[in-house]
Amino acid sequence: MIEEHFSTGDSVIHRIDPRVRIICAIVYSAVIAVIGNLSIAFIGLGAAIVFVALARLDALHLLRRLLVVNVFVLMLWLVLPFSFSGDTILSLGPLNMTQQGVLYTLMLTVKCNAIILINVGLLSTCGMFNVVHALNHLRVPNKLIHLLFFIYRFSHVMQYEYARLTDTLKIRGFRPKTSMHAYRTYGSIIGTLMIRAYERSEQIHRAMVCRGFKGKYWLLDHFALRRSDVLAAGIMAAGAVIIIILQWKTG
Amino acid sequence: MHISEGVVAAPVLAAGAAAAVAGCAVGLRKMDYQNTPKVAVLSSAFFVASLVHIPIGPTSAHLVLNGLIGILLGWISFPAVLVGLLLQAILFQFGGITTLGVNTVVMAVPAIVCYLLYSRIIRSRYDAGAAIGGFLAGATGILLAGALVALFLLFSGEQFINVARLFLLAHFPVMVIEGIVTAFIILFLRKIKPELLGGDIR
Structure with a gap:
């Protein structure tokens, strides 16, 4: 996607x-x-x-x-x-x-x-x-840059998680249809995605604290x-x- | 639910951009480096969930989930939505730079309205109340977003009145689906991870 x-x-x-x-x-x-x-x-x-x-x-x-x-x-x-x-x-x-x-x-x-x-x-x-x-060079607020970087980085991870979830649905023979059952299933899948995201973010935060993150990224290459x-x-x-x-x- | 590039009049674009900047300033003030990872990874999950297509009769519609974003992120919805839309613009060419402001307002203002109106009932003791709150959050998110698009089109010129009507009409089925799915998500989260709904992030 x-x-x-x-x-x-x-x-x-x-x-x-x-x-x-x-x-x-x-x-x-x-x-x-x-x-x-x-x-x-x-x-x-x-x-x-x-x-x-x-x-x-x-x-x-x-x-x-x-x-x-x-x-x-x-x-x-x-x-x-x-x-x-x-x-x-x-x-x-x-x-x-x-x-x-x-x-x-x-x-x-x-x-x-x-x-x-x-x-x-x-x-x-x-x-x-x-x-x-x-954008970092163009003086966009630092927090917004963080958000952009993180969201981009983890959208791939979340996409992978989502693909895993839909694979389990396929294995169990789920077919998307216009029915309450289908909508409930989508609700659970997305709820699970949210929870995985939340738990993952706690791990990420701990990893960042361990490495002494203080709100700054160090860049190796410059324009x-x-x-x-x-x-x-x-x-x-x-x-x-x-x-x-x-x-x-x-x- | 995007306003395309090159359609809306310049004053509307400017007003939208100004409102988006103000909303983001409020949102970013509420977000510190402690909760940045939580906000960001959840936003990525929303970003992926908005690519999910849900069947409605013979067609399908993609989820928007801006009501749920409001419930989970509160005022931080503004920067989260802005970044999500910027990513869509760069990665998928949906929307663009000049409409980034208006589209952020279109998505984030309903999110915040849902947060203000429904976050209490969603945390109520009764599952039925929470389900109704969830349905209303999902439906209101879409309804208000559609209404804002229609309003921005009307501000750009009277010639858009029929487009605005059609746009609003097209969103009614999506509204119902979004409400149902959001209600199920809320019920699921209440059961499995209630702290997500408890204002832990915002």
């Missing part, structure tokens, strides 16, 4: 300092989020596609991810095109699909996918440990901002500024 397909690679993008990538992802996401014009939304999407193409990710896997993520957008398409008054292009009984509605929904779709691709290209390529490390990172940051910043200016000019 928890996989990081996009974090490994040796592309131009993967070689950029994660701190630069994270800041650029935030800037681009924010810039694209406030776009209010279809053609500029397409420019944002173009920029996102450039990042993803440069990262040379597995296209099939990426498409599959996009499909899942677009469920919410699909719901918008079911309703929004009919929610505008304007030039009718299609009538279905009392519902009128208008040109304005379709164009608006298309803009949201483009913006949504542009931001997702930005996230894939710049964030998901970092790998979680680098993200945690970089180094190279000239190529500064160059990449400059190019990406210029792209963002161009989108902002275009958006500002069209109002």
Whole structure:
């Protein structure tokens, strides 16, 4: 369930300092989020596609991810095109699909996918440990970093525990169905998962106390901002500024 | 139950982010390094449990469990939810950075409401009371989250009114399932490990 397909690679993008990538992802996401014009939304999407193409990710896997993520957008398409008054292009009984509605929904779709691709290209390529490390450098509160690091680390352990629990269900011939018995079983499985998590956390805490943990992680490797990172940051910043200016000019 | 990127208007995004920062500040103050491992490992368990698909008729829905998160973690739900959503954004591309604030509010505010409303009845002497409290916590968690999504959409523009209605409607079956499963989890925990419900972590 928890996989990081996009974090490994040796592309131009993967070689950029994660701190630069994270800041650029935030800037681009924010810039694209406030776009209010279809053609500029397409420019944002173009920029996102450039990042993803440069990262040379597995296209099939990426498409599959996009499909899942677009469920919410699909719901918008079911309703929004009919929610505008304007030039009718299609009538279905009392519902009128208008040109304005379709164009608006298309803009949201483009913006949504542009931001997702930005996230894939710049964030998901970092790998979680680098993200945690970089956020530490970017002055995110220490406790939040701890939480992020721990939750990520132990989500794999808990996933393994959950798989073990569902294996025992399978061995006992459990079939998921819409029934009280099934719901009670899921309740017990999740309750067991919570208890295992709790007991495990006590062991972890004792282990940390034994090793003299005082709220600080010691890092062995550090990021180094190279000239190529500064160059990449400059190019990406210029792209963002161009989108902002275009958006500002069209109002 | 996510608001997707690029849909909600900028002022709503900003307000959501501000509220999330405030909630996280409160939550982080309640969490010290003593209970960080407990909060974190339980949150990982929630993270995994939210990937579980439960059958409803011909389809299935995934659990959200934000009511239960509120009962177990109290105010610490805010940072726990924030981190969970950040992980989802990076690992699964669900949601993203700009909607992190609104989505945290959508999940964490119902969690805290459930904590305030039901944590007492869940610890009551009677199993029936606890089961009802558990059901209500599960159902309220989903209902409020759906209502918050609808509200954020409406704040972004009147054109979203039908989307908001559809979204809310789609969550009613999930609400019932979530309530039932949460009630069973509460009954299970009361039997096996009652200290989990006793406010040991929050």
